Amino acid sequence: MNNDKIKISTRNLNVYYGAKQALFNINLDLMEKKVTALIGPSGCGKSTFIRCLNRMNDVIDICKVDGSIKVDGSEINEKNVDVNKIRERIGMVFQKPNPFPKSIYDNIAYGPRIHGLAESQNVLDEIVENSLKKSALWEEVKDRLNQPGTSLSGGQQQRLCIARAISINPEVILMDEPCSALDPIATAKIEELIDELKKSYTIVIVTHSMSQAARVSQNTGFFHLGKLMEFNLTEKIFKNPDNKMTQDYITGRFG
């Protein structure tokens, strides 16, 4: 972990839903161009945590985020920071595939269009093609770009959402249980994809599958009841964790 560069770091991060506190003093560093897996029992605050990183919790009225979140050393958890710019840099893939009710092409082209990334139709075509290639979907959809995105299978839709996220060339991709609605083959495809994507992007993935965390990530964080119990190299966490609870959780004794 020594010669890695820190991409995002949180300090004393506390999150409240109304009066209820969901996260307690989270201090966590995410390494650039590495995959960080977040694991923990249901309701422990994993989604809440990654939604802080691109300020998606702003959408929830009752949610209050306290503490420091630094991206490349600059604070993003402040009122005067433009959330749209942050979300342009930090993309997100959701648990349930949520393609827009537009064509496959327009699903990918939407981001570049609103951010003005393509000056011409050709450039836009290129972005769409590259994004679909990177998300390993191009071969399957290149002849049907005008069909609605919702006409794809669940696994294809999820790769479409990944393609959509990388279409605006973000620095970080947050994935909240991206494979939970997928079969093993589609899951394997996405895992391969994550392996490929980490060459250019910093990736955070929330998962309930221990084996998936072990396969795709370099660092792993274990959450429990809103607290970060342990954060370390994935190898270390899965071979001999410092924390007894981590040990119990990954061996399936609770959770």
Add this chain to the structure above:
Amino acid sequence: MNNIKKEALLKKRYNAEKRFKLYGILSIFLAIAFLFILIFNIFSKGSGAFLKTEILLNINFDQKKLGLNNNSSEKEIREASFDEILKDALLALAPSAPELKQAELVDIVSIDAELEIKKFFLNNRDILNKSYEVSLTLSDDLDQVYKGNFPRDIPEDRRRFSDFQLKIYDELVSKNKIVSKLNWSFLTNADSREPELAGVASSLVGSFFTLFVCLLLSFPLGILAAIYLEEFAPKNKITEIIEVNVNNLAAVPSIVFGLLGLGVFLNYFYLPRSTPLVGGMVLALMTLPRIIIPCRAALKAVPPSIREGALALGASKVQTVMHNVVPLAMPGTLSGTIIGLSQALGETAPLLLIGMVAFINVVPSTPLDPSAVLPVQVYLWSESAERGFVEKTSATIIILIFFLIIMNSFAIYLRNKFEKKWS
């Protein structure tokens, strides 16, 4: 023992199911029967209005009597009186009739007959000094006789036409001089005191202008209000009160909106009375909640994951809503709007209050001209004494129902078409 009990219970359940089904079928049958009776009644009464009865009359276009020559200008022709040659032609039907009966002869045709001859002559200038058979509108009473709506065997003093007129009429029928034609003038004429001439053009155009004004005001206002309330407004006491009141507004009796229009638009802002502009404004008030409510429901039905997807891409709130949410909510909103408009089209009470009940015998050319609307026309004609207006009333209802069916079918079409597209 237990088994027998179970069996009996099962039987009871099945019987209850059968009974429920029967009630359902019965009520549907009753509803359809009522609808059928209503439609049959209106159609059997109203279909006559789409036909008119005409008399073929031999008219001598006498140069001297008309005071015209071959070079007369159009203006001169328009100013000339064709009354005399019309009267001559009518008197020729019964040359030996005593002086007293002559007035009855003249009453056989509609009061517009002179105009009809003039029009005919304008289109056929070369018939000057020749005799020609012209088709003229029959008077309303004989028109009703021809359509079989007037019993002819009641005493003369209780009829609106005399025995003498009836005798002439019967002669004409036997000579095939009475013909029935498609009544285009019912669609192209404005209202008139004479039933055989009255048409729905003024109220048709008035209804169109009124709905247009109503749509122009209520659609953008309704959509913007709904989008703001649903997507942008903070959820607090004030928005809650607004929401409750929008729902209440939809339940306010329409006549109250008419009073409001009378008090505010007419008496305070002095907008022109009896016009589609004010009518449309009043109906827009009534239609607003009927657009806001379905639009909000449609927005609410858009899955939040779509919003999150767009926001996570860095789209602003407005972009998210306008690009991704509103298009999805449009079909539901549009069909709600059309249904709201079709309700506005059939609305009478509020328009009576702002004076759209006046007798208008010209077709309005702008929304600022006094005008009637279809349902008010129904109301006006249903109050008239002449037998001829009865069929006009039903015929206007047919036209109204025709438009309502078209609008509602369009709403259903929109809903089905766009719902299929993305799911």
